[in-house]
Amino acid sequence: AQSVTQLDSQVPVFEExxxxxRCNYSSSVSVYLFWYVQYxxxxxxxxxxxxxxxxxxxxxxxxxxxxxxxxxxxHLRKPSVHISDTAEYFCAVSGAAGNKLTFGGGTRxxxxx
Amino acid sequence: EPEVTQTPSHQVTQMGQEVxxxxxxxxxxxxxxxxxxxxxxxxxxxxxxYNNEISEKSExxxxxxxxERPDGSNFTLKIRSTKLxxxxxxxxxxxxxxxxxxxxxxxxxxxxxxxVL
Numbered sequence: 001a002q003s004v005t006q007l008d009s010q011v012p013v014f015e016e017x018x019x020x021x022r023c024n025y026s027s028s029v030s031v032y033l034f035w036y037v038q039y040x041x042x043x044x045x046x047x048x049x050x051x052x053x054x055x056x057x058x059x060x061x062x063x064x065x066x067x068x069x070x071x072x073x074x075h076l077r078k079p080s081v082h083i084s085d086t087a088e089y090f091c092a093v094s095g096a097a098g099n100k101l102t103f104g105g106g107t108r109x110x111x112x113x
Numbered sequence: 114e115p116e117v118t119q120t121p122s123h124q125v126t127q128m129g130q131e132v133x134x135x136x137x138x139x140x141x142x143x144x145x146x147x148x149x150x151x152x153x154x155x156x157x158x159x160x161x162x163y164n165n166e167i168s169e170k171s172e173x174x175x176x177x178x179x180x181e182r183p184d185g186s187n188f189t190l191k192i193r194s195t196k197l198x199x200x201x202x203x204x205x206x207x208x209x210x211x212x213x214x215x216x217x218x219x220x221x222x223x224x225x226x227x228x229v230l
Binding site for chain 1: 117146148154155156157158161169171204206218219220221222223224
């Protein structure tokens with residue numbers, strides 16, 4: 001069985017400051033890791049994914065994440081946030097192609113001017 | 114850019130009534146999914162569908178739920194007799210599935226907010 005823990009339910013951050021959203025997972029098999037973003041009143045949009053290869057993954061909108069197998073983590077970072085980054089961010093894991101995604105509880109990011 | 118669409122965006126129903134939530138996945142995708150998010154809780158997997166049959170389902174997906182791909186474009190979730198606890202946002206997703214053994218991205222629709230009174 002797989003599980004995902006997002007350690008922060010809410011992260012307030014000032015505009016142009018860096019942000020890090022933490023994600024830890026547990027799985028008995030090799031995993032694929034994802035970060036999705038949900039803007040207010042919208043669906044889930046993929047930010048980035050780790051499937052294999054380089055452990056540093058770059059995504060859309062200036063986000064990046066680092067896969068750390070020994071710490072079973074996949075933290076998301078952005079060096080300088082904008083007001084438009086205000087959203088809820090979900091970390092998710094799956095085991096193989098076609099398999100279900102298991103989501104974390106989400107982290108709500110509120111960017112303040 | 115192709116996208117997953119869902120209708121209706123909002124649905125209010127009485128307890129015990131049947132509801133059908135509709136989704137149009139991205140046209141060349143092979144795998145289809147339903148997830149739900151109860152207010153304030155995690156996004157939870159309900160069911161996956163491939164090659165015209167259910168490939169995996171969660172404990173939530175009991176006999177009250179069914180899925181269907183009635184034609185080449187639609188993918189539906191039916192709840193036969195709704196309960197108060199079925200109130201949630203329901204997301205449809207689709208993916209290419211396997212591509213050289215690598216997981217393909219699941220693309221999500223905007224969701225249907227279901228309220229059972």
